[in-house]
Amino acid sequence: MKIIAVIPARYASTRFPAKLMQDLGGKAVIVRTYEAAVKTALFDDVFVVTDSDIIYDEVVRNGGKAIMSQKEHESGSDRIAEAVEHMDVDIVVNVQGDEPFINKEPLADVLQVFKSDFARETDLASLMMHITEEEDINNPNNVKVVVDQKNFALYFSRSVIPYPRDKEAGVRYFKHIGIYAFRKHALLDFYNLPMQKLEASEKLEQLRYLEYGKKIKMVETSHAGIGIDTPEDLEKARKLL
Numbered sequence: 001m002k003i004i005a006v007i008p009a010r011y012a013s014t015r016f017p018a019k020l021m022q023d024l025g026g027k028a029v030i031v032r033t034y035e036a037a038v039k040t041a042l043f044d045d046v047f048v049v050t051d052s053d054i055i056y057d058e059v060v061r062n063g064g065k066a067i068m069s070q071k072e073h074e075s076g077s078d079r080i081a082e083a084v085e086h087m088d089v090d091i092v093v094n095v096q097g098d099e100p101f102i103n104k105e106p107l108a109d110v111l112q113v114f115k116s117d118f119a120r121e122t123d124l125a126s127l128m129m130h131i132t133e134e135e136d137i138n139n140p141n142n143v144k145v146v147v148d149q150k151n152f153a154l155y156f157s158r159s160v161i162p163y164p165r166d167k168e169a170g171v172r173y174f175k176h177i178g179i180y181a182f183r184k185h186a187l188l189d190f191y192n193l194p195m196q197k198l199e200a201s202e203k204l205e206q207l208r209y210l211e212y213g214k215k216i217k218m219v220e221t222s223h224a225g226i227g228i229d230t231p232e233d234l235e236k237a238r239k240l241l
Contacts, residue, residue, distance in 0.1 A: 001090040003111060005043040006083060007033060008076035009097040011052035015229055020055060020097050022234055025241045027062065029228055030055055032100035032241075034064045040104040042111060043093065049083040075205045077180075081191035084184060090114075092187055094180040098228040100237065106221040110181045113217045123186035123214040126153075126206070127177035127221045136175065143176040143204060145218060153216040156206050174218070176206070177225060186214050 009030050013019050020030040027035075030048060037046045048059045051069040059066040073079040076094055084092050091114055095102065106127055113125040128145050136142055140158040147153055155161060162171055190208055199207040209216060228234050 001114065002044050002088065003042065003091040003093065004084070004087070004089050005037045005046045005093045005095045006080045007037065007046070007048045007095045007097045008079045009048050009050040009052065009055050011050070011055055016231060016234075019228055019234070021058065022228075024100060024234070024237055028058050029100055029234075029237075030097050031059060031062045031064065033095065033097050033102070034059060034062075036100055036102040037095050040102060040107060042104065042107055044089075046095075047083065048097070049079050051079075077182075077187060077190050077205055081187045085188060085191075087184075089184055092182045092184055094178075094182070096178060096225070096227060099225050100228070101226045101240065103223045103225070106177075106219070106223045107179065109219045109221065110179060113219060114181065114183070117217075121215055122152075122217040123183055124206075124209060124216045125181045126216060126218055127179050127223075128174040128218045129177055129221055129224055131173050131175045137173045143178075145174050145176045147174070147218050151218045151220075153206075153210065153218050155210065156202070156204050158202055158204070174220070175224075176218075177221060177223075179225070180206075189214070 009020050021028050024032050034048055047065045047067050049067045050056050056066045056068055067083045069079055080094055110125045113122055131137055137160055143156055144161050145153050145156045146161050156176055193212055196211040198211055228237055
């Protein structure tokens, strides 16, 4: 299988404008993320795909590979799909541009799903983390996922799922960690199929895959990732670096 990583990168950000161009130890955040993805040695190639000349030029200036989006896109999946539509690849991994401290282990676990999927029943693979604090479970910014006995996703929601009517049932709650690996055909199907009501309601693009019958294999991890969403996150990242 040919496996590539694609990092969708927007210049604008609601909570922290131009966050991907902020300095992190002498390099822009997006360059740090690109280099971290390459360093995992899990991918045949790594690309940044962006609608920003500033980001494009910064990545290329630092020796990276970048692709300019030709269209406006509502989601990272759409942006990636346009970029890889004519590439000869099998598996595409979406790496978040604001996570410069990429951990190799969970990415390898996600890719292992496809390497052992001899029946080709998995369209996407993603990560989930067990959460126990009530505040985390109730937080709508934490997307929850419920799975079947084979760890295929049944539903994603910002709400508490399942609803704890019986608190003694022993249910485990899982937070979705937004790293995806796609079979190329599933990604292109997403790109060409219109948004449905569940996705529109929850504002969660992964629901489009479920609504059209795609199978998403979830892999449990203990690595939450370190994203940069605020100036405070950036300061923490600088100290960590």
